[in-house]
Amino acid sequence: MSALVAIEFLAVVVAAIYGVLLAARQGMDVMGVFAVSLAVAFGGGTLRDLFLDRTPLFWIGNPHYPLIVFIIALLSGAILRFVVRIRPLLVFPDAMGMALFTLTGTGYALEAGVGPFVAVLLGVITGTFGGVLGDVLCNEVPQLFRPSPLYATCSFTGAWIYLGCRYLEWPELTSLVIGATVIVLFRLAAVRWNWCFPAVREKRPSGP
Amino acid sequence: MSALVAIEFLAVVVAAIYGVLLAARQGMDVMGVFAVSLAVAFGGGTLRDLFLDRTPLFWIGNPHYPLIVFIIALLSGAILRFVVRIRPLLVFPDAMGMALFTLTGTGYALEAGVGPFVAVLLGVITGTFGGVLGDVLCNEVPQLFRPSPLYATCSFTGAWIYLGCRYLEWPELTSLVIGATVIVLFRLAAVRWNWCFPAVREKRPSGP
Amino acid sequence: MSALVAIEFLAVVVAAIYGVLLAARQGMDVMGVFAVSLAVAFGGGTLRDLFLDRTPLFWIGNPHYPLIVFIIALLSGAILRFVVRIRPLLVFPDAMGMALFTLTGTGYALEAGVGPFVAVLLGVITGTFGGVLGDVLCNEVPQLFRPSPLYATCSFTGAWIYLGCRYLEWPELTSLVIGATVIVLFRLAAVRWNWCFPAVREKRPSGP
Numbered sequence: 001m002s003a004l005v006a007i008e009f010l011a012v013v014v015a016a017i018y019g020v021l022l023a024a025r026q027g028m029d030v031m032g033v034f035a036v037s038l039a040v041a042f043g044g045g046t047l048r049d050l051f052l053d054r055t056p057l058f059w060i061g062n063p064h065y066p067l068i069v070f071i072i073a074l075l076s077g078a079i080l081r082f083v084v085r086i087r088p089l090l091v092f093p094d095a096m097g098m099a100l101f102t103l104t105g106t107g108y109a110l111e112a113g114v115g116p117f118v119a120v121l122l123g124v125i126t127g128t129f130g131g132v133l134g135d136v137l138c139n140e141v142p143q144l145f146r147p148s149p150l151y152a153t154c155s156f157t158g159a160w161i162y163l164g165c166r167y168l169e170w171p172e173l174t175s176l177v178i179g180a181t182v183i184v185l186f187r188l189a190a191v192r193w194n195w196c197f198p199a200v201r202e203k204r205p206s207g208p
Numbered sequence: 209m210s211a212l213v214a215i216e217f218l219a220v221v222v223a224a225i226y227g228v229l230l231a232a233r234q235g236m237d238v239m240g241v242f243a244v245s246l247a248v249a250f251g252g253g254t255l256r257d258l259f260l261d262r263t264p265l266f267w268i269g270n271p272h273y274p275l276i277v278f279i280i281a282l283l284s285g286a287i288l289r290f291v292v293r294i295r296p297l298l299v300f301p302d303a304m305g306m307a308l309f310t311l312t313g314t315g316y317a318l319e320a321g322v323g324p325f326v327a328v329l330l331g332v333i334t335g336t337f338g339g340v341l342g343d344v345l346c347n348e349v350p351q352l353f354r355p356s357p358l359y360a361t362c363s364f365t366g367a368w369i370y371l372g373c374r375y376l377e378w379p380e381l382t383s384l385v386i387g388a389t390v391i392v393l394f395r396l397a398a399v400r401w402n403w404c405f406p407a408v409r410e411k412r413p414s415g416p
Numbered sequence: 417m418s419a420l421v422a423i424e425f426l427a428v429v430v431a432a433i434y435g436v437l438l439a440a441r442q443g444m445d446v447m448g449v450f451a452v453s454l455a456v457a458f459g460g461g462t463l464r465d466l467f468l469d470r471t472p473l474f475w476i477g478n479p480h481y482p483l484i485v486f487i488i489a490l491l492s493g494a495i496l497r498f499v500v501r502i503r504p505l506l507v508f509p510d511a512m513g514m515a516l517f518t519l520t521g522t523g524y525a526l527e528a529g530v531g532p533f534v535a536v537l538l539g540v541i542t543g544t545f546g547g548v549l550g551d552v553l554c555n556e557v558p559q560l561f562r563p564s565p566l567y568a569t570c571s572f573t574g575a576w577i578y579l580g581c582r583y584l585e586w587p588e589l590t591s592l593v594i595g596a597t598v599i600v601l602f603r604l605a606a607v608r609w610n611w612c613f614p615a616v617r618e619k620r621p622s623g624p
Contacts, residue, residue, distance in 0.1 A: 020616075029613035031568045046467070051254070053263045055469045056530075063531045070533075076616045114264075115271045117278075136344075136552075152239045197237035200228075200284045259462070261471045322472075323479045325486075344552075360447045405445035408436075408492050 011100035014093045015041040016069045020076045034073035043130035052112045099183035102127030102155040123159035150190040158183030219308035222301045223249040224280045242281035251338035260320045307391035310335030310363040331367035358398040366391030427516035430509045431457040432485045436492045438550045450489035459546035468528045515599035518543030518571040539575035566606040574599030
């Protein structure tokens, strides 16, 4: 439980910074940046908590989370000046945020007593929905739905591996580290070598 | 109750296949197809369960539902090859899915003890929200919001008729069959003869 | 409590009329108008109730609310004919709707025992999410995310002032009136003199 909470905090910070970058690309003002950061940082976990009927929601039970996102949004000008120099490095925190949220999602779902497939599904939702919501709010076609390097698949694979470690009764921290490492490395490799699934298409001569 | 569960299963399968068709038209990969199918199959029912505070959510309490959607997404290539030949027939399962979800929604809402108008409303939400969500994820203007053949109206009418049968204390299965038949026939007729409501417009000389 | 309920009713009516205007601009039919009005009137409060785990939802516990929205949608033709003449005055009910929803949101959140920052956040979500949802359904970039006169900021400021009055143990009605007045006047001034925040941007030479 406590390991889950610690990495949750880290994931919120990483996701909020990702939200700032996303919103700034659209030229939003500070309130828009705050709203997008909230959506990216809390979207997935909120859906998970609503689906599992966990109360209070993780960001209502930890009221310093929204406060931190607010401070990050206020500092967005400074963050952007710093972050723009390290942009090529950003794929790393993005992958880490997805990894951390995926594992907290899977872990909380197991605690709530659901079966393995649903636990993995809730992990993937927690890991990817924030990014989908951020893209929708910024009026872009979500990465999840474009032909782009594997994204949800990395989250899906890592969640199964974390689950496997838990079923082998390995210590929770070990399972978390293994799961997160798999997701991050898988995602980095997918981006580096542009691993994509082929599009599923109807074979039709004419258009819709 | 048991009749509701049986038709729910059928509605999930029909909606997932509809989701595959929707996603394939956008050239998504298998994960995107899975995500859209999940949204179409579970969107309406999830909203209903959250609104009525029913726990666990119907697809968490029936963990074989997401598994079936996953298998349908994996088989999407084969499904598409088969389905493309019977495309003109697809309006029928689409209408049936809407009918089945509408009636489960209305039925569960009545069980939760809400009044008739809210029960019908929750039925229509259950019946139509999955399709709206699928359209939004595929970046199309939802059918519900375009001038197009009657859609929510069919769901609305059938829900009232189902409600009427229940108030007359007819057996549940009879009520379900009557309600579903009305929705399916109404919807098929609306598509066949292109029944539309006129647009509600401001009469103004100039643009917005 | 009772003062909150009274202004909630007013806010629902105002928001539903705003939804009619929004939907009519897109040339939707009467069902589309009804759906958009429901989303604008109930979107924010539904999110608040789900986040706070309040049951039943405010519009399920007050089943005359959806009925009123339905009647407003049915009368949308007449409403539009009347409203078009007073369009320049519409900024007033819009600001009032936001003010009323913000304060009910903050008030209910305090009742649920959350801290001040989260209470204000839930107030702002209640006050602005309906409008965001309406814009998304009508395929427009939400006002919250465009460079436009201060919007969420007015809601945010008024919620803090309402909270301050409550902490000073002023009577609830006084606190509500003061908070609402601040929001409405702040918003009207922002529209009148076009107060905007500057966009938060990365300073980069080239495009994304």
